[in-house]
Amino acid sequence: MRVAGLSPQGEMAPAIVLDGVTKSFDEGRHFALRDVGLSIAPGTFVAMVGASGSGKTTALKCINRLVEPERGEVLVDGRPVHDRPPHDLRRRIGYVFQGVGLFPHLTVAENIGITPDLLGWPRQEIVDRVAELLALVELPADYGARMPDALSGGQRQRVGIARALAARPGLLLMDEPFGALDPITRDTLGHACRRLHTALGLTTVMVTHDIFEAVLLADRIVILREGRIVADGTPHALLTDPPDDGVRALMDMPLRQAGKVRALLDGRSTDGS
Ligand SMILES: Nc1ncnc2c1ncn2[C@@H]1O[C@H](COP(=O)(O)OP(=O)(O)OP(=O)(O)O)[C@@H](O)[C@H]1O
Numbered sequence: 001m002r003v004a005g006l007s008p009q010g011e012m013a014p015a016i017v018l019d020g021v022t023k024s025f026d027e028g029r030h031f032a033l034r035d036v037g038l039s040i041a042p043g044t045f046v047a048m049v050g051a052s053g054s055g056k057t058t059a060l061k062c063i064n065r066l067v068e069p070e071r072g073e074v075l076v077d078g079r080p081v082h083d084r085p086p087h088d089l090r091r092r093i094g095y096v097f098q099g100v101g102l103f104p105h106l107t108v109a110e111n112i113g114i115t116p117d118l119l120g121w122p123r124q125e126i127v128d129r130v131a132e133l134l135a136l137v138e139l140p141a142d143y144g145a146r147m148p149d150a151l152s153g154g155q156r157q158r159v160g161i162a163r164a165l166a167a168r169p170g171l172l173l174m175d176e177p178f179g180a181l182d183p184i185t186r187d188t189l190g191h192a193c194r195r196l197h198t199a200l201g202l203t204t205v206m207v208t209h210d211i212f213e214a215v216l217l218a219d220r221i222v223i224l225r226e227g228r229i230v231a232d233g234t235p236h237a238l239l240t241d242p243p244d245d246g247v248r249a250l251m252d253m254p255l256r257q258a259g260k261v262r263a264l265l266d267g268r269s270t271d272g273s
Contacts, residue, residue, distance in 0.1 A: 012041060012042055013042075013077070013078045014039040014040055014041055014042070014075070014078075015040055015041065015042040015043075015044070015076070015077060015170065015171060015203035016038070016039075016040040016063060016074075016075070016076055016171065016203065016205065017038070017039050017040070017073075017074065017075040018036050018037060018038040018039075018059065018062065018063075018072065018073075018074055019037055019072055019073045019074070019075070020035050020036070020037060020071060020072035020073070021033050021035070021036040021037075021059070021062055021069045021071070021072035021073070021074060022034055022035055022036070022069055022070060022071040022072055023055075023058055023062065023067060023069045023070060023227075024070065031226075031227045032055045032058040032227055033055045033058055033059055033062070033069065033227045034226075034227040034228050035071075035072070035228070036055070036059060036072070036224075036227070036228070036229055037229070038059075038222060038229065038232070040203060040205065040220075041203075042170070042201075042203050043201060043202070043203060044203055044204075044219050044220055045194065045197050045203075045204045045206070045217060045218050045219045045220070046204065046205045046206070046218060046219070046220045046221075046222055047206050047207075047208055047213070047214035047217065047218035047220070047221050047222070048060065048205060048206065048207045048208070048222050048224065049207075049208060049209070049211060049214050049221055049222070049223050049224070049250070050223055050224035050225055051225065052209075054224040054225055054226060054227065055224045055226075055227040055228075056175075056207040056224055057175055057207060058227075059224065060173050060175055060205060060207055062074050062081075063076065063081070063093065063171075063173060063205070064081075064086075064089055064090050064093045064095060064173060065081055065082075065084075065086040065089055065090070066086075066090075068082070076089070076093070076171065077170070091115050091118060091119060091167060092167065092169055092170075092171075093169050093171045093172075093173060094164030094165050094169040094171065094172040094173065094202075095164055095172075095173045095174075095175075096157075096160050096161055096164045096172070096173070096174040096175070096177045097160075097174070097175040097176070097177065098175060098176040098177065098179040098180055099180065100156050100157055100159065100160035101160070102148040102156060102159060102160065102163070103148070104147070104148055104149060105147075106147075106148075107144065107145055107146065107147060108134075108139075108143050108144050108145070108146050108147075108148065108151070108159050109127075109130045109134075109144035109145065111148065111159060111163055112129075112130045112133055112134070112144070112159060112162045112163045112166055113126040113127075113129065113130050113166060114163065114166070115163070115166050115167045116129055116166050116167055119167055129166060130144055130162075130166075131144070133162035133165060133166060134162065136162065136165070136196065137158040137159070137161050137162045137192070137196075138158065138192065139155060139158050139159070139162075143155070143159075153180055153181055153185075154181050154182075154185040154188075154189060157177060157178065157181065157189060158189065158192075160177070161177070161189075161193065161196070165196070165200070168200075169202075170201075170202065170203060171202065171203050171204075171205075172197065172202045172203070172204045172205075173204075173205050173206075174193070174204065174205070174206040174207065175206075175207045176207055176208060176209065177189075177193070177206065178190055178208075178213070179208075179209070186210075186213070190213055190216070190217050191216075191217070193206075193217070194217045206218070211250055211251065211253050211254060212253075212254050214235070215235040215239070215251075215254060218235060219234065220232070220233065220234055221233065221234070221235055221238055223238075223247055223250065225246065230243065230244065230246070230247060231243050231244075231247045238251050239251050
């Protein structure tokens, strides 16, 4: 799938483009991504959804060069990523993943400040930025002195988000960021992320298995199946006009489940529906 008209006159250039991106990890026997084309406008919150193994993480990692496609091109802010040193690119793109990967021997403040430190920010600027970020992710200021193992899973995830945002990236990539959290924390953090996305004017791509989360948080949902994009549209468009039965089954899930809860409350049978 080639992306045509990448930057039509009068329109803002896309923040992220995947153009014919193809990736195999075993020299062409299986394809994790097949000819994936995607153009994401600045300020969009995209949810990437699909069954396990459909290529979501691989697509995300092609954006920050944790994975190199063998064919096709990835552009960030109009520039091919393969022209940019991976470490430089990754310092400028926020990345949050399940489990967060905080450094256990560094304090919360040191974890959050690590990218500004690597970029050579002056000490006081880093201290101020860490304080600002703790407030932004709604953690008490004194948590900066804690070690990561003294935090709950949800608090660690907040630190992970603060760390990803530390150097003021325009792009935020999130891979199942709330996967290991209880449903209430997951819901709270998801909405906090959406507020941050809007307040900071970010472009966000979030991989999730949770179609509820995708529908409630995203401006646009991209559905992958066996390495190909099989649906791409607003939550409303995919709910009302799914392109095939598989997408329909996925998009119907929230309403089906809500219907079962409603039936339970009304004392009706929920079997077989
Ligand atoms: N480093 C790797 N080496 C070999 N194969 C890989 C590697 N990374 C991914 N794959 C394969 O590529 C395919 C897509 O994997 P990917 O992790 O992108 O899927 P996913 O949709 O993110 O899955 P999940 O939802 O389970 O995380 C899978 O078949 C996977 O086994």
